[in-house]
Amino acid sequence: MTDPSVLYNITGELGNIPEGLDLVVGLTGFTDAGGAVGQIGDYILDNLSNRVIAEFDADELLDYRARRPIIYFDQDHLSDYQPPALRLYLVQDELNQPFLFLNGFEPDFRWEGFAASVVELIGRLSVKTTTSVHAIPMPVPHTRPIRVTVSGNRLELIDALSVWKPHTQVPANAMHLVEFRLQELGHPVAGFALLVPHYLADTEFPLAALASLESISAATGLIFPTDKLREEGRVFLTKIEEQVGTNGDLEKLVGTLEERHDAYMQGASMKSPLTDEDGELPSADEIAEELEKFLAIKRHGDNDQGSPLGL
Structure with a gap:
C-alpha cells in the first residue's frame, strides 16, 4: 500500500x-x-x-x-x-x-x-x-x-x-x-x-x-x-421576510413547510419533517418555483443591495 x-x-x-x-x-x-x-x-x-x-x-x-x-x-x-x-x-x-x-x-x-x-x-x-x-x-x-x-x-x-x-x-x-x-x-x-x-x-x-x-x-x-454572524443572520432574515411577505403564494409555501416541520418536532406520526401526509418529498422545483417567479419580477426594481437570495 x-x-x-x-x-x-x-x-x-x-x-x-x-x-x-x-x-x-x-x-x-x-x-x-x-x-x-x-x-x-x-x-x-x-x-x-x-x-x-x-x-x-x-x-x-x-x-x-x-x-x-x-x-x-x-x-x-x-x-x-x-x-x-x-x-x-x-x-x-x-x-x-x-x-x-x-x-x-x-x-x-x-x-x-x-x-x-x-x-x-x-x-x-x-x-x-x-x-x-x-x-x-x-x-x-x-x-x-x-x-x-x-x-x-x-x-x-x-x-x-x-x-x-x-x-x-x-x-x-x-x-x-x-x-x-x-x-x-x-x-x-x-x-x-x-x-x-x-x-x-x-x-x-x-x-x-x-x-x-x-x-x-x-x-x-x-x-x-459569533456576534457578527448573528447580526448578519438577523439582517438576512429581515430581507427574506420582506420579500416573502409581499407574495401570498410564497407565504403559503413557507407556511406549509412550517406546519410539516412543527408537526414532526412535536412528535406527530409523520415519518419525516420533510414529507407531506402521504410521505412524499416535495420536489426542489416545487419548493423554489414561486420564489423564483417572484424574484424574477422583483429583480427589475431591486436596489443596489441586490437580493439576499443571491438570485
Whole structure:
C-alpha cells in the first residue's frame, strides 16, 4: 500500500503541538448548501489565530477541469493566480484553546489514500475527537432553527441533536469515507449534516454558518466569536421576510413547510419533517418555483443591495 504521507507535506513544526486536540473538518465540494462550510472556513481563519502545519497535494487529489482555479486578467497580462488548497491548521479559539482545522477542497481523486492520510495524521498528532460539518438542501422553512442529522459513534451527540435519522442510501463525500474508517478504528467521530432551506441553498446564508459553529461547539467545547454572524443572520432574515411577505403564494409555501416541520418536532406520526401526509418529498422545483417567479419580477426594481437570495 502507498505510504499515506505522500499525499501531504508537513509545513510547520509538529513537536510543539499538544496531544489530545480536537480535529474539526470542513471541506467544500459536492454540496455546501447556504455556503455553510465556505463561510466557516473564512470565518475561522479570518477571526482566529492560526498557522498551517500540513498541506495536501492538490495535483494528486483535485480535478482542475471540474473546479477550475481563479486567475486574474489584468488588462493585458495574467496575475494573482489562486491555487486551490487543502490544509491542516493549528488554531486557537476565542478562549485560546488550541484545535486542529482541516479546511479546503474535497478531493476528487484517491479517496482511500486521502482517508488513510487523515487517519495517519490523527494518530500522529494523537487527536482526541474528529468532528466534520457539511450542509445539504432540504425542504425546510427558514423561519425555524437549522436542524442537523448527526452520524458517527458519539451517541451522546446523536441522541441530543440529531432530529432526522433516515434509513437511506446517500451520495458519499470524502469525509464520509474518513468517518467510516475512524468508526472502524473506534476513534470518537461525529459528522454533522445541516438541513438548510432549499430555496436558500445557492446563497451565503449566515445562519447556516452559525449553525455549523454551534454544532462544532457542542461536539468539542470550543468557543467561537459569533456576534457578527448573528447580526448578519438577523439582517438576512429581515430581507427574506420582506420579500416573502409581499407574495401570498410564497407565504403559503413557507407556511406549509412550517406546519410539516412543527408537526414532526412535536412528535406527530409523520415519518419525516420533510414529507407531506402521504410521505412524499416535495420536489426542489416545487419548493423554489414561486420564489423564483417572484424574484424574477422583483429583480427589475431591486436596489443596489441586490437580493439576499443571491438570485
